[in-house]
Amino acid sequence: MLQTTNLSFSYLNSASFDFPDIELKNNEHLLILGASGIGKTTLLHLLAGILTPNKGVITINNEVITNLNPKKLDTYRGANIGLILQNTSAIASLSVYENLEARLFFSKISNKEKVVDTILEQLDLTLVKKQKPNTLSTGQLQRLGIALGVIHRPKIILADEPTSSLDDKNCALVINLLKAQAKIANANLIIITHDQRIKNSFDNTLVL
Amino acid sequence: MNILKLSYKNIITKPLQTFLTVLILSLSIGLLLGVKQLNKVFESQLQQSLNGVDMVVGAKGSPLQLVLSAVLHIDNPTGNISFTEAKKIAKNKYVKNAIPISIGDNYKGYKLVGTTSEFIDLHKTSIENGTLFKKPFEVILGNSVAKNLNLKIGDTFSSAHGMIENALENHDENPLKVVGILKPTQNVIDRLIVTGLESIWHLHEHESHQNKTNVHNHEDNEITALLIKFSNKMGLLQLPRMINKDTQFQAALPKYELDKLFQFTAIATKAITWIAFAILLVSGISMFVSLYRMVKEQAKELALIRTYGASRNILIKLVFSQGFIIGLFSYITGVLLAFVGLQAIFTSIKNTYKQQIYLLEFSQDVLELFIFIFGIIVIATLMAIRPIFKMDISKILSNEN
Structure with a gap:
């Protein structure tokens, strides 16, 4: 469950953004469409708690995250937010498996029930689990990005342009994977994109 | 992770x-x-090797050399001095004890020191095995010497003249006999061969006969140095000056020389x-x-x-x-x-x-x-x-x- 009210953010020396209010019930997904430079990523980072709004309130599952102090916000983000970046980034010195382990470690979640093995299986990464990120194909790397964003069963999955560099077939595949993972985690999925192809895959859309 | x-x-x-x-x-x-x-x-x-020797009296020359040779046993001696004259210094009231030493021979690089039993006490050790030397040509070995050369009590060997190993001038006629071995000390004495003064005199007496010069005269016995401990601090002030001024000898203060070094x-x-x-x-x-x-x-x-x-x-x-x-x-x-x-x-x-x-x-x-x-x-x-x-x-x- 996610709710934002009167959210606005301005960078030091450039434009300020006022965002429309968002309200999502449990398991509801949202597609945020908009051209570049309109503040899509800014909104995503506000929701992820890595930017602090100038004004406005974000409530996730009845927790007002805009009121949390930095340390609590870190902990909250680690446990409840899954951020999938446009360009998947992982720790270069670690293997695929170790990256997922590290993700759990920093989110203070133990790898007891073979969480890593399960997600590797689900995202078809088991064969490359010992490889370093820089040896992966684009598709594998993107699936690793998804794995890193969902392995800890977050309440909100935030994906930044997950399909922009993919062909039609893979585009549909990724959207399905994201939806499937959101279902497994029982999470709200929010995708920001300028990719018009995926417009029809979602009931809720917001155009910035 | x-x-x-x-x-x-x-x-x-x-x-x-x-x-x-x-x-x-x-x-x-x-x-x-x-x-x-x-x-x-x-x-x-x-410092440890000084063993509380306050002053060394020996032949004139470099005071550092005197200290290095007579106390630390790592240099050639400056020369010899008359035992009779040296004994006069030993009688001075500021001298607590004076140990004569005579050096100049070696066996396989280990120096032979002619001295008295006080020398062993000075180095804070005692006999581990055997007895003290009693007769000429009886020697006791520092612990490292015995170990490194694998010598035992009863073994005999011939020393060579000079401070370093050489085979040219061996005193073959007068073999030295091991009668005792000292306890280990981590001190200079570990690497010395200790014997009575007489042994050294006899070794060189023989040499003198051979050269047909100076017939041996007991009054003429020589030593290399006297190791002196003062009876009180006045000794430090008085004795070195007195010796350097009034005698043929040289007095060197080990502490002072080492500090310079x-x-x-x-x-x-x-x-x-x-x-x-x-x-x-x-x-x-x-x-x-x-x-x-x-x-x-x-x-x-x-x-x-x-x-x-x-x-x-x-x-x-x-x-x-x-x-x-x-x-x-x-x-x-x-x-x-x-x-x-x-x-x-x-x-x-x-x-x-x-x-x-x-x-x-x-x-x-x-x-x-x-x-x-x-x-x-x-x-x-x-x-x-x-x-x-x-x-x-x-x-x-x-x-x-």
Whole structure:
């Protein structure tokens, strides 16, 4: 469950953004469409708690995250937010498996029930689990990005342009994977994109 | 997965950079430790070998040489003095005791010292096996001599004239017989062969006959030096001046001479210590640079870790533990380097001077240096983590590359 009210953010020396209010019930997904430079990523980072709004309130599952102090916000983000970046980034010195382990470690979640093995299986990464990120194909790397964003069963999955560099077939595949993972985690999925192809895959859309 | 493991992985991903930092840091650690130990061991070895000898009386010449030859047994004597004249000095009221020694012969490089039983007491040791020498040509062996030459009680050997091993002038006609072996002391006496004064006189008496010069005269017996302990501090003020002025002899004060010697060696030690500190400074900077580069180059990874829920403190811990691993590894390498180097130096000293040397307060130096290195790591980390405080996660993650 996610709710934002009167959210606005301005960078030091450039434009300020006022965002429309968002309200999502449990398991509801949202597609945020908009051209570049309109503040899509800014909104995503506000929701992820890595930017602090100038004004406005974000409530996730009845927790007002805009009121949390930095340390609590870190902990909250680690446990409840899954951020999938446009360009998947992982720790270069670690293997695929170790990256997922590290993700759990920093989110203070133990790898007891073979969480890593399960997600590797689900995202078809088991064969490359010992490889370093820089040896992966684009598709594998993107699936690793998804794995890193969902392995800890977050309440909100935030994906930044997950399909922009993919062909039609893979585009549909990724959207399905994201939806499937959101279902497994029982999470709200929010995708920001300028990719018009995926417009029809979602009931809720917001155009910035 | 934990911070240490991630740090370790990050470090070994950059082997060359890590190798350079470790190399330079461990070299400076090894050098610092080595110089410190050498200096300590050297000074204490010499001080210890003085055994409370306050003054040495011998033939005129270099006072340092007199001390080195008569007390430390590492140089040639300055010459001989008349025993009869020397005994007059021994009677002075400021002299608590005076031990005559006569040196100048060796067996396989181990020096033969003609003296009295007081010489053994002076070196704070006693007979481990056998008895004291009673007759001429009976000798007792310092512990290292017996061990290294594998000599036992009852064995005989012939000494050679001079301070170094040579086979040309052996006193073959008068073999020396081992009657006792001394307890080990880590003292100069370990590498000496001790006998009565008469043995030396008889050895050389024979020599005199051979040369058909000076018929032996008992009044004419010579010794190399007198080792003197003062009965009170007035001796220090009065005796050396008196001897140097009024007699044919020379009086040298071992403490004073060694202090002069240390002043020379101190310059070298200081120079090497400063060089080691300079290298340490450079390695501290190189540690900072490698940590700083890591923070800069891995900015995206660090930002990513923040999105995983890690606080800023966790990132700082990550940087610190990378520095710590590099530092610890360099430290261990450096200490091993110093240890191996020192053992090599000690072995070479043992081969040259027949003196076994041991590390002194090594663990204390090692610990002190550890605290020092730890301080360097902390400073390098504190300087390197600045970008973490200014880090804009959102900006780093939205930059496309």
